Amino acid sequence: MKDKFELRFNDVELTGSDDSLRVSGYVNKTNQWSEPIGTRKKFIEKIEQGAFRKALQNGNEVHFYAEHSPAKILATTRNGSLTLREDEQGLFMSAEIVPTSWGKDYHTLIKTGVIRNMSFGMKVLKDTWKQLSDGTYERSISELLLAEVSAVRNPAYVQSTISARSIDIVDDPQINLSKETENKMFDTKVNDVYRQKLENFDNDSVAVRNNELTEEEKEIRGFEQFLRNEDGAERRAMTTTTGAVMIPTHLHNQVVEKMYEVAPIFRHTRNFKPANGKLEVLAEKDMGKAATFIGEAQPLTPEDFTLSKVTLSAKRGGTAVEISEHTINDSGINIVDYAIKMLSKSLGITVDENILFGKGESFNQFEGILVDVNKIAQKSIASLSGLTMDNLIDFYNSINPQYVSDIEKDAVWVISRKAFNRISKLKINGVPILNRDVVENGTVYKLLGHSVYISEKMDDPTANPNNKLIVFGNFFEGYTTMTQRGIRLRHVTGDTDTTQALRGSELLLLDGYFDGKILQPDALKVMKFTTV
Structure with a gap:
């Protein structure tokens, strides 16, 4: 307290x-x-x-x-x-x-x-x-x-x-x-x-250490100098030859942690943070074949197990936020926390949308769960207005129970706003099937005991023309993401850009390398509707 x-x-x-x-x-x-x-x-x-x-x-x-x-x-x-x-x-x-x-x-x-x-x-x-x-x-x-x-x-x-x-x-x-x-x-x-x-x-913030700073404090100090356009040894240590700042380890992790807070789909994926731009991840193709029995002196061959290899490769992505000069120069505002929160929120929303709608390698995007060419099982319903409780229970039971009750990560629902509104009206014996829990960080909805997250983008007919409005499954087992170390931050000020000078603001550009791919298709299911 x-x-x-x-x-x-x-x-x-x-x-x-x-x-x-x-x-x-x-x-x-x-x-x-x-x-x-x-x-x-x-x-x-x-x-x-x-x-x-x-x-x-x-x-x-x-x-x-x-x-x-x-x-x-x-x-x-x-x-x-x-x-x-x-x-x-x-x-x-x-x-x-x-x-x-x-x-x-x-x-x-x-x-x-x-x-x-x-x-x-x-x-x-x-x-x-x-x-x-x-x-x-x-x-x-x-x-x-x-x-x-x-x-x-x-x-x-x-x-x-x-x-x-x-x-x-x-x-x-x-x-x-x-x-x-x-x-x-x-x-x-x-x-x-x-x-x-x-x-x-x-003790949780600072300690006197014979006038020496920890690496974490140096990073924060250098980042603050960069944001306020002040000179300092800590900033110079982080600055590249192009004038950009390489986000160091502590702040890089802080950006990713903030993304977890604002991007619930990304938070539930299996995330890796490699130093290099390529990563290979092995996944079982068939749940339940992780072991086998053989006769005495019989050879154990690789064919007894079915594994697939998913390769994550660095794809450059980024975001930009505009911050007023008054905010940056206000000594009462923790500008480091403020900037990281704003940048992480913008980037997190983009990553979540890419997990659902990314068009893959040829477009330099993630592999999207809702894209037709990807082999995630789909269940078709005639119309959203005709969605029933029985439809949802059958859909729920279509996934291997081991994915639903995974010890490490629970299965979750990702649904469109229109689907959410329809489900909220369904009842059993007069009791809504969509439960609302008030927790420390706000309100959480649950359906059949699993958390529900709403994606406004799923109602966009341009992004989602086939009305795939409901996804259920274990994203930790079913989808993997990569956030490569080395996120960069560039600063566009009024000193170098006339537009920013006229607006009385400064532009922060954050870019890095990311990727996301389907790891285990059987861990996820999609429900689509002929008419909405």
Whole structure:
């Protein structure tokens, strides 16, 4: 479960020295009322003198971040590069910034006055509330846990950055008009447990490693430099002679994982990620002939087993998305996650459609399941409006049960929107046969116990002239895909393209090499309709 923290922003004078990477300034002035806070109910608050001193005595680690980003840690109390103290004015910080590339950049921005805002994250342990005559509230905080401090360019955009992290930001704390409220989970018995929790606060995001970055962090850093058109050693290490960026291993896997989320058909296939552009996959032609019995001293010959060989060869595919310059330059947006999500979604939709309708090698496309020349068994029904429950049960039972109940991957339905609408009206004893389950990621429909995915493309008469509106089977056994390592990303900016300059946007072009072919035809079945 996510921890719930509150963020506070202050327009204070954060300064940097000329002769070292040291910065200092007040994070918060105590006993001073804030500007109005809150979205639903407005309140003003002050942090009482002594609250920060108590928090620092707890001894949990506090990190100094740039823009609240764990990937841009500037200093930490762990190694003494960050010191915090409360004096008569408030919480004062002094930090010797770690000399990473972004550390030097942010020191320059602070020293020149480009960045002067401070923010901090806290968990309120004890506070008091008072309602004023105008309906607003006053809040006095006497005890808190300090989680982090950050230098920020524009506090208004920090919320979007924080949303991707393992914490929740509280905009509207619970208002309690009793004399004093206290978070009971922070009693003496559990204080040590929570302190340990704070120590592990960023273990899933970042760790201090003697000023060294992991390969994953270098990849993310270089990709962000590329997207924001910034120079840096990490970006140069990823850039080809043509100016494109080769997506490295971690981000390549992230692209494929995102494709799994938005492309359900692709997700259920047997996927390989070879380094080379060609891959041969063996498949049984006849389920059940994986073993045989022979007489004593009788030879075991290859003819006793029937195997086929499917060859996957690299086919270049790609996609493009347009992102506004405002989005790219907004420090509050995690531009790496945003770009990967947009590109993966576009590419995933294309791959799913190719699995169904690809025209094969001669067209430099996948081998499509619904293309007539491919030998997937078909069942014909006169009309979609005449589809019955008995038709569906017979269709379901036409597949070898071992494919339907495969241990590794379950069989699924892929149906058109029109077929979905027809099936949703079928009932048994007044109960719809199409079940709807609400799960963590949304709503999932099931038919005869198997997940249902809808393809709008299947209703397109140009792509699907023979009305093959229902597919059922085990895609893991029946279809194989390849996503070759080495996906490239190119950046078209307003500096090099007049159209992009006029539109105030930048174009990201993602291309790589993919393929998909039918592996085991018996694992899949198709239902087509004479009339729709």
